[in-house]
Amino acid sequence: MKIRLRRRRFSQLMIVSAIVTTLGNFAKKTFAQTTPGPQLSSTRTLGPERAAIALNINGREYALNVEPRVSLLDALREELRLTGTKKGCNQGACGACTVLINGQRINSCLTLAVMNVGKSITTIEGLANGDELHPMQAAFIAHDGFQCGYCTSGQIMSAVSLVEEGHADSDAEIREWMSGNLCRCGAYPNIVAAIREVAAGGHHASV
Ligand code: FES
Ligand code: FES
Numbered sequence: 001m002k003i004r005l006r007r008r009r010f011s012q013l014m015i016v017s018a019i020v021t022t023l024g025n026f027a028k029k030t031f032a033q034t035t036p037g038p039q040l041s042s043t044r045t046l047g048p049e050r051a052a053i054a055l056n057i058n059g060r061e062y063a064l065n066v067e068p069r070v071s072l073l074d075a076l077r078e079e080l081r082l083t084g085t086k087k088g089c090n091q092g093a094c095g096a097c098t099v100l101i102n103g104q105r106i107n108s109c110l111t112l113a114v115m116n117v118g119k120s121i122t123t124i125e126g127l128a129n130g131d132e133l134h135p136m137q138a139a140f141i142a143h144d145g146f147q148c149g150y151c152t153s154g155q156i157m158s159a160v161s162l163v164e165e166g167h168a169d170s171d172a173e174i175r176e177w178m179s180g181n182l183c184r185c186g187a188y189p190n191i192v193a194a195i196r197e198v199a200a201g202g203h204h205a206s207v
Pocket of ligand 1: 090093097108109
């Protein structure tokens, strides 16, 4: 009888331990997969009504009146008519909405406009220097790095950042670090060729 009780107790302990381990792993994965967002630039609590903010985009200050729940992507496209940044999945999976914030690539659908006050935002519209294309834009054209072009602005923004990050030493590395940008047309080989060329310093804006 004692042995049976001990066995039952042991089984119960094993079950509890398995549940605790599973929950622990789940929590670890959940936190690991959470994309850290930019910090709020102020401690001011914003309500549901519109808030007056200013965003620095492509070196210019834009005054906006947005609801605090509006994503940076929607603010760019709907409020400011900067439609070069594309909306694909609107949930962080495709990379079509990639912009640079303080030089780092960010999915603009995953960050709120109000969280980016005081930061420097660069969109595809801000890459060229007047009529002179950014080398990455020129390389995408030279290598036919797009077909429908829908993913292209996000690909280019990510590619610019990837080269800055020093993650373009090989085709395999480029593919890995560009894996957050999806292209339904399958222009990947040409995109990789364009990035490889810019990373090697072999492409110039005059092309
Ligand atoms: S639209 Fe932002 S990642 Fe797809
Ligand atoms: S060129 Fe069409 S989705 Fe990439």
